[in-house]
Amino acid sequence: MAASTSRPLEYLEGLPGMTFNKLYQQPSTALAIFRRMLPDLAKCFVMALLYLKDPLPTQDLELWVKAESKKQRDNALSILGRLHILSKTLTSENVSAYMVTNPFADSLRKALTGSEDSQSFGVFSQHRNEHRKSISDLDEYARRQWEGVLGYMVGTEYLKDSGHPEVSLSKGVKQLLQAGHLVEIYERRTEITKDGFAFVLQDVNTQVWHILILYVESAEAIGMDSVEVLSFLFLLSSLELGQSYEKKYLSPVQLRTLADLADFGIIYQRSPDAPRFYPTRLATTLTSDSSALSGTVGSSLNGPAGPQGASGTGSGFIVIETNYRLYAYTSSPLQISLISLFTTLKYRFPNLITGKITRQSVRRAIDMGITADQIISYLHTHAHPQLRKHNAGHSTSNTAGIPPSILPPTVTDQIRLWQLERDRLRATSGFLFKEFTSLQEYQAPCQYAAEIGVLVWKSDRKRMFFVTRHEQVAAFLRSKKEMR
């Protein structure tokens, strides 16, 4: 899940402060960001401060959190700061204090109480028509469209011979995939890139976010206001599955976005100029934790949602044993081709394929740019319920401290070791702090960096340390200097 939250978070962090101001005007956006981007502790802070009249003194907040959880506290505060949600001010007694910044606080309060006439959560279509789409229809539509996109990336010839109805992808989709360097086109032939491999192995929620952020990034280029697009996406995420919504309240930019999103199966509309649209599960689960929903989305996307998608039962279909054998109850060409990326396939039956994860197959995958973590997380997301049940029960009985893992530990460790055989160097971009005059002067910021989780490397002897982001450490050093 860490991967799934980080991408939208990273994108948002990169936005200038003014953009946040505009974004937070909408209650739906404030709610979505609150729900999706913040760690638990940060949510507690925001809620505690939301209805406080005066800012909360910094010391009080520090007292509230247990001493041994300092790291989580600083991490939460740092994220809140980066998203411009919490700001430091002074109370009337000139003590430094925290408060929730205004457009955000206002909007979140509005979202909670529903007080103002903002129409931030979409307008239902009142039209009672006989063409209502059922939820399973929408799931099926979303599944088909999304598999179509993935199938296009992996290579469509797999899909043709399986009797799937050909999903026609619009030019916009293809361009977007190309712009995101997920595929490259050589002489009219589509080739998937390393990023593309990484992409297809992620869970659906992460994939959707990836695509949407690409979309927002490219929106600017074709003359759309990225803030408006972004807040529309958050609006979509707060709509309800199985309901249709009126289009006539939407702005032109939003209408255009809507048309593009229909290609991905994120929303459904009967025809481009239908007066109503339906959000699909891909849209309504955007602000959920991917883990909480991976089951339902996964099953709707991989499971036998429709007659032709007979590719598995329940949420997962992969069984993996400690002897590296892999059994996948699927007939979906897409899933088979994904599994074959890192497995040596042995047999294929109508509803089952078997194979073995070997050193060669994993190294081949790694050569293509797939990481061990991606393989493991793919196996994890699609693990068969039986595997989940068995291993969860098994590992709790003997090891109390270690959280139960679904996959056999020998397999996951070995996959990582195979990757480590190749990866001896890893580059991290960041900032080096050096030339501290005294050991004390070095230790304090170094410790601070470790607490806020940006420290990558340090050397006490050379008095140097390396961090991934420098703003807060610099601010810390500055405040130190002032104190002196």
Next chain:
Amino acid sequence: MNSVDASEHYELNATELAPSLLTIVLDTNPHAWASLESSLPLTKAVANLLVFINAHLACNYANEVAVVASHTTKATWLYPVHDDDVSQQQPADADGDVAMNGENGTGSQSNKYRPFRMVEERVTQRLKQLLDSTNSDDLRGNTSTMLAGALTLALSNINRRTIAWAEKHGGADLEDAAGDGGTGGGNAGGTGPGRYSASNDEERLQSRILIVSVSGSSDSAHQYIPVMNSIFACQRLHIPIDVCKLSGDAVFLQQACDATKGVYMALSEPRGLLQYLMMAFLPDQRSRKHLVLPTRVDVDFRAACFCHRRVVDIGYVCSICLSIFCEPPPDNECLTCGTPLDVGDFGSKPALIPRKKKKKKRVNGTSTVGTPMSTGTPPPG
């Protein structure tokens, strides 16, 4: 390379966050609310509570909520509503789908996140029904609240949701829960620390109960036994009971918080209810690990006797079933288990002389144990 060895297993980072289920037990005792009228009328309290519920739902997409009203004559569900048409009024299930009902007008619907509105409508509507159905006969001579019934409803709902959630997500609880359910309660005590604690706490639905209490304790002493039973059930299932006390002071609820590691707060200023709720009661179990919680140090551990439901400091305890009595039971027979009890020489000093005897005996005992090697054990009798 050396950073990976066999001892350090790679785990998918433990961020598989289970959603939490918040069950609110709202004390709707009209007597108590009438006395609060000047500072915090019921309508205002409910409005505050609804914002709090929304805040809870906002925290996580899959978070769930349930509200039980503990009235003077009965305990009843405010949300989710079960008795109506089931297909229409199902509670929000684990993936957050709320069953639809098409009765709403266009009015305010677009200004409010839909799940929030659903809960609000249901709760206010059901509360109104409940208050409308209350007549003065019910209230005369009955000033307490059905706390035990409300807690039991809450617990059964939590149990149902936990099993449903575990089934859906394929946790280990499923097997345990099913096994236990099949064999009935007979061996439940013998299976160790309880079927839920057997699996990882982080992985199951995080449930907690919040009691918004206004009634005094002396009224509810007659419910001592069922309330304590629910508290022990919560303790076993690791469900914290939080208590937000608006007026009066409830003895048993302090014990409930203490036993289940919940938050106990007696509000000195009921008007600030929302802020208290947001600050102290909103954090779920995961966040609570990191926070310093307001708990009570001086817990009132008094119990109510089983014979007259009086709250007692010192009482008589049956040595067999641990029932508590405020005076020796009639016929010297335990009222609960029927064991004949001997309380005749209570207050005399039975301790000194027997202890001396014991010592002597023990000396004799050791000598007999030490010697028999040569002679062999003499046959008894």
